[in-house]
Amino acid sequence: MRVLPYPTPAGKVTFRVTAVKQDQRSLHTSVFSGEERVVALHQVERDDWKSSRIALTATLPMKEIEEGPWSDVAVVAVLTEKATNTRTTAVLRRQGEGGAEWAGRIRLRRADHRSQAELSVTVVATVDGVAGRVIGTSEEKWTVDLTARTPVRRSELQVDEVDFADGPHEWLRAFKDAPWLVETSGDLPTVHVNTGFEGISELLNSGGGPLERGIRDMLAAQIATDVWTAVFHSAVSDLELDADGNPEWPGGWRDAVLNGMLSDVLPGMSGIDALNEIHARRGESSGWNELQPRINYAAARRAKVARNLGTALRVLDMSQRENKA
């Protein structure tokens, strides 16, 4: 929680989605999940919808707010997507006399969004005579996913199984010999697994015996190491600078990647120090090579290489013993 130069309530702001409509039709409640905090708009499998309306209810620490120095309290739902530079807001209304709940609906125009929008609630009030002060924000945000069929929080990674040589992506043809390829330019990093590479799909999707599972997990760990290395480099190279030339947290998956990996790459440094350091080293091209083993280590750690390799080696050992016996 950041420190603001004026009093803010200590209580929490929370909200939940209560209903979703698409082009005037109510969607089943299974399109959203309070547990995952996700609304999945693609479940209806229609590509021609124009807009959706998301109904939400926010809960505020109203007792505290009413006793405090805040007036003209307004509660606003905010829907944003970085990829489309779109920001929509909707004012929520207080439910009943003296209640703690505020409800309303926010509109999402399909033409304005591409993959994942972020939904949050902000509380605004007049403080010390200044109107429009932010006095609270929901800590937990919801994701509105335009491409997902089920309301599950997607991991930081998308997997796309596709034939590089004959598949729909012509640009992958140049890589037809590669078993997999990591792409970090989109909204989410994507691993394209080449189904044209014989046996790889079967192996990755196999249940099989312990030996097969061991090899599968090792392969998965190998791919994951590639992914983590690629996303780390991508996140570092895309850093934007503020007016003073300091790097800014990039937002989206890049944020999660840097947050998670910097502590392994530059141990013992606080988040923002590590961010400054990594940016400086990259820019000055000194000290960058020394970081490579640490980046590799951080990626391998997140990919759980040690555990998967250890398990696979044990299984191999066991099977050899059984063969001898």
Place this chain on the structure above:
Amino acid sequence: MIDRPDPLPDRIASLADLNAVKYIGSGVRSGREEPPYIELGRSVTATAEDDVRMRVEPVRDLVDDVMHLYRDDTRTRADAWLAPRLHAALRLTRREAADEGIWNHLAAAVAPDYVLWRHLPATGSDGGPPMVPSGRFHGAHHTQAFSRLWWAAELFRNGPDYAPVVVACGIQDVLNTVLRLDIIDHRPTAQAVVALVEQGVARTGREVNALAVVANAAASTLFYDVLAEDEERDDGALDEWVAGAASAPPVPRRSLPRGPEDGTVPEKAVAALVERFGELFQDAVVRGRTASQD
């Protein structure tokens, strides 16, 4: 120096970043070599065949015209001419414009000569030849040679009126710095910045930069959407505009084109922010501004 591609592709396609990186090497970026058009053409993903908006010719004509019109001028001035016209010629939704692949394709296969014409620096760094930064070919929305103009037009237009876009693009710092700030996604904020430039409150690039920095910093505690409420945009108008692409004449060269009639920004909201930003700017430190210049 690279010339107009020959043959020119008929349709705008999508070129993945990975391939854009592959085909745009230092030879292309310094203007010594042409991109490998044939190979490049094989690795793109085609766009819908019946979509008239994806025809290359109207965009290519605009590019030829802008290079002719500003041949003897400072090239940064060409942005204000091209941005609204590119926006009006393409008629994209934001959803479509967020596909970086089409911008990559425009830069690499349709108009690499324009990217060089507009973005080749006078001198190279480290004693090397002058080279266009690769981000101008494939990069963030506020960096890439074409997407920066499209997004500037989209975020600064006031409904169908592109006049604010011309003002915004007339100052390079707006494109370089202001465009990437999240506050600009709020329409009244974008219009207030333009209004302050027009009123002469923030005149130079440095001043506009400083204005944007204080407005952005203040946005962490001030909520502009409540101080200056925007109106819902008209969905149908955008659809109509997109659908009208098939029968629309070429965009006008001398007068400004008209954008989608999806509603203008409430004047009250802009006025409220002009006042607020004006106050913030009074206290702002403008780098390089001295007492005598005030």
